[in-house]
């Protein structure tokens with residue numbers, strides 16, 4: 410069993426039981442972690458609270474150096490971390506190497522950003538006064554992370570939270586806790602005790618006590634809409650700062666001018682990377698009615714050529730889904746679409762040659778519409794549903810006909826359409842011709858039911874700082890506007 414990390418020590422805490430961690434490609438048990446308890450959260454929050462004062466008062470250069478050291482350690486262990494990520498999460502190793510690079514570069518980016526400005530100076534109200542704005546850390550930040558990008562989504566919270574001077578308690582997903590614990594052991598050991606703590610466990614037994622804890626003023630959460638809503642209902646009366654990255658149902662619109670082969674590759678990548686288990690996965694594809702058949706044929710042909718298998722094999726394009734519950738939910742959406750008239754053009758079932766693991770074939774559907782669950786609810790699996798549109802205005806209307814607003818993709822070189830798309834589509838990220846490519850300085854997050862938080866960029870640092878205005882008068886003397894009035 411891999412222990413938790415509390416106050417700089419490895420411990421099983423108060424846990425009496427273990428949670429087994431499964432390899433989704435083989436269904437084998439990889440390892441286990443303690444089933445953390447509310448008392449373990451109490452200990453971790455206590456440690457983070459005690460560490461806060463010294464950490465927030467650390468000079469900016471020293472803090473930046475420590476965060477750079479974390480990045481260098483992640484770099485030194487890149488291979489082992491990517492392998493462990495592949496074992497516990499399932500996606501291909503090349504995607505996991507990229508995830509590790511994102512982690513270390515996020516630490517580097519915020520190490521530098523953290524030593525830049527901490528506020529700003531205002532034009533003073535009068536010449537004897539000084540007005541300035543100070544950005545301050547909140548205190549202990551609770552970071553609750555899902556399983557699909559266990560380290561990247563952790564780093565997008567932890568690196569800016571620490572750079573801003575906060576301390577953190579991390580609650581990884583119960584399905585993918587091993588890599589977070591690996592980082593605690595090999596990459597966070599240079600930080601003072603209590604600055605980072607990792608408590609493993611289930612949502613109700615560790616996540617919720619973290620949300621409820623009076624000494625945790627900020628909850629940074631990435632996960633499902635349902636859990637986000639529950640967290641919000643607990644945290645709102647306590648006036649906590651909520652940073653919520655929730656679900657998505659992103660659309661890709663292919664414009665008439667697009668090359669079918671290129672469009673097919675872009676769509677497949679956007680819909681099927683990490684077996685479609687990305688919050689910004691393309692889950693709806695809109696094709697121009699004129700030329701629909703050439704786009705459809707190119708997509709079907711390309712998707713059929715993709716290779717399923719273990720993420721450890723370099724030739725694998727797509728790995729398994731994370732678990733049986735998620736695969737069963739995915740299959741129910743496919744079955745529902747079929748029962749309402751959708752046609753399966755590629756895939757549609759479990760691969761015959763992979764009897765172990767939670768694999769599902771990448772599945773292309775046509776004849777779908779917005780009355781079907783597969784076009785309304787988050788799918789989080791390897792589906793490529795194709796729907797035709799007549800005018801570009803209609804394509805934009807369809808894109809916006811969704812409760813989520815995380816990202817949206819357009820494949821086109823038509824400048825007028827591109828302008829209309831980024832002006833009129835309500836989503837936090839718009840990708841033109843290069844889906845799902847993020848940028849360290851480019852804020853990432855959603856609109857509508859996707860939650861309003863922003864990660865990365867200066868916005869991502871500001872999520873973990875609160876604003877204080879200081880009004881300073883150099884003259885300690887009686888003011889004419891004080892009492893008594895009418896003097």
Ligand code: NAD
Nearest residue numbers: 554555556581582612616617632633636654655656657688
């Ligand atoms: P989930 O909501 O089931 O779990 C996320 C985390 O919350 C886990 O660590 C879990 O243990 C914890 N949790 C569960 N119940 C809790 C509770 N009552 N209180 C506190 N914590 C609790 O989500 P998941 O299945 O792990 O992840 C998939 C979801 O995450 C999808 O909906 C996906 O769209 C979303 N996601 C969003 C983004 C984004 O940036 N917007 C990125 C990745 C994933």
